[in-house]
Amino acid sequence: MEKDLRRLVIKAYHVTEVLAGDENRVTVDGKMTVSSDVLEGILSKYPQLEKLDVQVIRPGAHDRWTNTIMDIIPISTKVLGALGEGITHTLTGVYVMLTGVDVNGKQAHEFGSSEGNLREKLYLNRAGTPGNGDFIVSFDVVLKAGMGQEREGVLAAHRACDEFIKIFREQMKKFRGEKCTERHEYHDVARPGKKRVLIIKQVAGQGAMYDTSLFAKEPSGTEAGHSIIDMGNMPVIVTPNEYRDGIIRSMQ
């Protein structure tokens, strides 16, 4: 007999149009505009950073320069409950791409980097990358000299990006549940009598560009996250639903 431990509902809202506009806004019927107006305010909080830029990359329009890709981030927010239970709203059709370089042109990377023509640097349609038909919101960070290799610089880039995403999260919290385009229900279950299996994921934990953040308040977020480095790289356990609700922010 299966034992149902808890339920997580992820409601997806499909975005069909993303444009540069006067404000940062996403509507429940899938229209999104992004604006660079807020960037100056965000930048002022991070002395490690020199410049921020956001741009819309339309599906297929990948014949363009990219700085090294630090992360691809889904835009999701908790609406009810903590990570791993309750309700999460997420956008499909659009993902944030965080890229970084320092003022001297040194790419923010650790071991190998992915700067160049985006068409040749981003493999589409993987679990961790956008699909052919998806928009990308490019969040490009210019760090102060050498900061792309320093932990505080890289963290600042992730945090600045997270602040930008937060603007959309706040709007998505108010989306009406029944307007979602997809609804996924996930249950953490125990299956007594079946083979007990554990997944062990070895994650980055060596330094500035090789870190993993856990336990943020928002899905795939950084705010209130704990670095696995700061936890001594010791093993920690998360539930399947916590994992699929974005309890990990990849910082490598």
Add this chain to the structure above:
Amino acid sequence: MGIGPSTKETSLHHFRDPLLDVVSSDEDLDLMGIMLVGTPDDNEEKMLVGTRAAVWAEAMRADGVIMSMDGWGNSDVDFANTAEQLGKRGIPVTGLKFSGTAGQFVVTNDYLSGILDFNKSAEGVETNMVGENNVTELDARKVTARLKLEMRRRNQS
């Protein structure tokens, strides 16, 4: 050192990880959870955290473990040790790692036969293309089937 752009798992990958989907939906298995273990710089620390992971698995009475990592090179040391610590405790272990031609295990031991390669590039190298050498659903199915086989063998021996 220890990771390349084509193997690294993005936050989006973790949000919709095929390995979790496959294992959690398999009704023959009771997935207890996902353990996350870091990759320290220092060699002694590498041994420590991997051993602690194996002790956890034993304490949980795991019948089997699927390991996965998105790094290669230096982080093989951690990976191989954790597999060995699990194996020594009699816990069947399979896993996923990028090998190709460039990322073959830099260390080896007797407990790595169930570790499968998820290289996707034609030449088996780090292509610097984000997402290319990532775990897909097919990889996840293979490693899960392999674990079931290993667990069955264990029962028969």
